[in-house]
Amino acid sequence: MIKARIIVTLKTGVLDPQGKAIESALGNLGIDGVGSVRQGKVFDVEIDGEDAAGAKTKLDAMCEQLLANTVIENYLVEIHHG
Amino acid sequence: MKTAVVLLPGLNRDRDMIAALRTITGKKPVTVWQTETALPDVDLVVVPGGFSFGDYLRAGAIAARSPVMRAVADAAAKGVPVLGVCNGFQILCEAGLLPGALMRNAALRFVCREVKLEVVNARTRFSTAYEEGQIIRCPVAHHDGNYFADDATLKSLKDDGQIVFRYAEGTNPNGAIHDIAGIVNKAGNVLGMMPHPENLVEPEHGGTDGRGIFESLLGASTSVAA
Numbered sequence: 001m002i003k004a005r006i007i008v009t010l011k012t013g014v015l016d017p018q019g020k021a022i023e024s025a026l027g028n029l030g031i032d033g034v035g036s037v038r039q040g041k042v043f044d045v046e047i048d049g050e051d052a053a054g055a056k057t058k059l060d061a062m063c064e065q066l067l068a069n070t071v072i073e074n075y076l077v078e079i080h081h082g
Numbered sequence: 083m084k085t086a087v088v089l090l091p092g093l094n095r096d097r098d099m100i101a102a103l104r105t106i107t108g109k110k111p112v113t114v115w116q117t118e119t120a121l122p123d124v125d126l127v128v129v130p131g132g133f134s135f136g137d138y139l140r141a142g143a144i145a146a147r148s149p150v151m152r153a154v155a156d157a158a159a160k161g162v163p164v165l166g167v168c169n170g171f172q173i174l175c176e177a178g179l180l181p182g183a184l185m186r187n188a189a190l191r192f193v194c195r196e197v198k199l200e201v202v203n204a205r206t207r208f209s210t211a212y213e214e215g216q217i218i219r220c221p222v223a224h225h226d227g228n229y230f231a232d233d234a235t236l237k238s239l240k241d242d243g244q245i246v247f248r249y250a251e252g253t254n255p256n257g258a259i260h261d262i263a264g265i266v267n268k269a270g271n272v273l274g275m276m277p278h279p280e281n282l283v284e285p286e287h288g289g290t291d292g293r294g295i296f297e298s299l300l301g302a303s304t305s306v307a308a
Contacts, residue, residue, distance in 0.1 A: 015185075015188065015228075015230075015257070017186055017187075017188050017189070017190050017228075017257075018186060065147075066139070069143070069176065069183050071175075071183040071231070071232070072185060
């Protein structure tokens, strides 16, 4: 079993109103010194077998085709062995 | 004019769209469920609004990968007119049939109100019933209507006359870049728009400004048939 974590983040330059709202809420909590917050998504995926190279190909394909919208988002795939 | 309306779980504006199409074309549209792999032979395919698949992952993302959308893409490639309204616009962008993406509204609020639209290009098959520069009324109801595209895409949208509708008179409800409310693809046969023209087609709706989109298509379809 191969375990992977996919991190999807908004590209630089794409406005993130949700991140901005979180920033202002942190200010309301009195947590100061926060430069900026960008919100993203995390997907934990398990791939059958032990073929890391094959798994990487599948994980990249699922990011390109579904998990990320590459018009506005970047993705990062981290593979952790079972 | 024969029309088809795509049905996906979670849509809620399909009935309004079907009623508008029936009123204006005089024929009941064929409905096509999301698992279908082929479309009937029609003059217009409509992807209506709502919250397909609960807007899970991203608005329109799951719907765009459903079997019926492959058939819609095939029809679009053959030149069949395709109209996507609201969630339908989001689905067409997610499916790659239109450029750009629709993000969360800049003010993070769901907006349900009437806006003004400027008809930027009245030469598309969806907009010939209007005059260039005409300001029309149209309702909006969405949470993710904030249109975004990179600079290169925006330039080509402008240069190729692909921007059909823009929010006018300071009524941009969602922060969309360049006030973009509706665009066509390069071939000009796929239109996506956030506002709901189907909800302003009868005097009982309080106005008929939305009829022009359907009447433009009807005119184009009649002239082809004749």
